[in-house]
Amino acid sequence: MRVLALSSSPRKDGNSRMLAEAVLSGAASNGHQIDLVDLADVVRAPLRDCRTCRLSDGRCGIDDEYEELLRGKVADADAWIFATPLYWYGIAGQLKIFIDRLFCYTSSGNPDFADMIDRLKGKRFAVALTAEESYPGAVVGATAQLQELARYLRHEFVGVVRGVANSRGEVQRDPAKPMDQAYALGARLFDGIVSDYRVDSERSGVIWPTGAA
Numbered sequence: 001m002r003v004l005a006l007s008s009s010p011r012k013d014g015n016s017r018m019l020a021e022a023v024l025s026g027a028a029s030n031g032h033q034i035d036l037v038d039l040a041d042v043v044r045a046p047l048r049d050c051r052t053c054r055l056s057d058g059r060c061g062i063d064d065e066y067e068e069l070l071r072g073k074v075a076d077a078d079a080w081i082f083a084t085p086l087y088w089y090g091i092a093g094q095l096k097i098f099i100d101r102l103f104c105y106t107s108s109g110n111p112d113f114a115d116m117i118d119r120l121k122g123k124r125f126a127v128a129l130t131a132e133e134s135y136p137g138a139v140v141g142a143t144a145q146l147q148e149l150a151r152y153l154r155h156e157f158v159g160v161v162r163g164v165a166n167s168r169g170e171v172q173r174d175p176a177k178p179m180d181q182a183y184a185l186g187a188r189l190f191d192g193i194v195s196d197y198r199v200d201s202e203r204s205g206v207i208w209p210t211g212a213a
């Protein structure tokens, strides 16, 4: 399977990217193909008013490497890892812009929108997030936003790994060991049961197969 991490911190030797790399290492340990993109290298402009920005054939008029990233790596991946620092109790701007600009390719003004919607659906999805504050509520808004995005895109939301860190590399010293958690998350990216039970869901009563470690 192809696992793509989108790292949104402008600090490329920072904590959230390190967590994402650990998720990828875990995925690679199970034979998956891994890749990481720094959004700051690709996404150079925010969403504009599509009515005035679209080209005459309906394609997106913003001239950067976003479309290449989207049509290639993002649409082709089987799992997305979104890595973000907590910025002002939300996700980093680069990541928000990446998400906002999905609109240009999924709204009906774009000639390929139906195909793109198909290609963006049904992936495995995980989040690697770092914040200075350890207060649990600090990351709730950012996490909820990404969870709702995953639901909307019909993804399987596998999990969130959260590190408490500020200076570069400090996430490795977080006593909660988020780097290990990230590795484990990557390793189980495609096997974990992601449940979204309803009251009338059929359930066997057993979550993990007997004999599982």
Ligand SMILES: Cc1cc2nc3c(=O)[nH]c(=O)nc-3n(C[C@H](O)[C@H](O)[C@H](O)COP(=O)(O)O)c2cc1C
Pocket (backbone or CB within 6 Å): 009, 010, 011, 013, 014, 015, 016, 017, 084, 085, 086, 087, 088, 089, 090, 130, 131, 132, 133, 134, 138, 164, 165, 166, 167, 168, 169
């Ligand atoms: C612009 C900015 C806003 C931030 N806002 C918050 C915040 O609201 N809460 C928090 O706990 N940490 C906040 N931080 C700290 C970062 O989330 C923290 O240092 C994180 O580990 C940085 O990740 P990085 O090394 O991947 O860039 C902020 C940092 C910056 C630069």
